[in-house]
Amino acid sequence: MPPVFAHGALRLYLLALLAEGDKHGYDIIRALSDRFGGTYSPSAGTVYPRLAKLEEEGLVSTASDGRRTVYSITDAGRQELAARQDELADVEADISASVRRLADGLRDELRSSMKGLRADLAASAEAARSKARTSPRAADAAGLRTVKELEHLLNDFRDDVRVRLRRRSATGTVDEVAVQTIRTVLDQAKASITAALR
Numbered sequence: 001m002p003p004v005f006a007h008g009a010l011r012l013y014l015l016a017l018l019a020e021g022d023k024h025g026y027d028i029i030r031a032l033s034d035r036f037g038g039t040y041s042p043s044a045g046t047v048y049p050r051l052a053k054l055e056e057e058g059l060v061s062t063a064s065d066g067r068r069t070v071y072s073i074t075d076a077g078r079q080e081l082a083a084r085q086d087e088l089a090d091v092e093a094d095i096s097a098s099v100r101r102l103a104d105g106l107r108d109e110l111r112s113s114m115k116g117l118r119a120d121l122a123a124s125a126e127a128a129r130s131k132a133r134t135s136p137r138a139a140d141a142a143g144l145r146t147v148k149e150l151e152h153l154l155n156d157f158r159d160d161v162r163v164r165l166r167r168r169s170a171t172g173t174v175d176e177v178a179v180q181t182i183r184t185v186l187d188q189a190k191a192s193i194t195a196a197l198r
Helices: 009-021 025-034 042-057 073-082 085-134 134-169 176-196
Strands: 058-063 068-073
Touching: 009 025, 009 042, 009 058, 009 068, 009 073, 009 085, 025 042, 025 068, 042 058, 068 073, 073 085, 085 134, 085 176
Parallel strands: none
Antiparallel strands: 058 068
């Protein structure tokens, strides 16, 4: 995956976030994750060194809040931000493009997972039909095994999607692009599964 922020862009965007109000480091990471609709969440190892550099340059100041550090933009930071508004607009446009790119990747990944699930279901249904033609008693046992196997596949898929959704919601919100993608893919899968079980 190409870098989410071009050289120097994260530094500028951190100033923009702090211009909105003082923040703890975790709040900054969360705000970045929210801006990307949960498709990207920067690590502490990415954010804190840049905040330290901004403080060293006099663009950001810090204060203690118990065991946490609160970051604030300084007057010099506001001046730099004002002087670089055109660059900030470019950074915002790049972020929007990155969100679309990351959402497209998620959509492709979901489609691929659904294709695999449909193929597994079709193969299992064909195996059950084939066994049913060979022997009624064996067909009953095979049919029961196939149903259990299909239920297991569906449960695994459901559990996997739940884990991904919970991870996404823990790092930010599930944006409308992801919601629409999941709905569309699930509707397609439901239609395919219904057709396979007729």
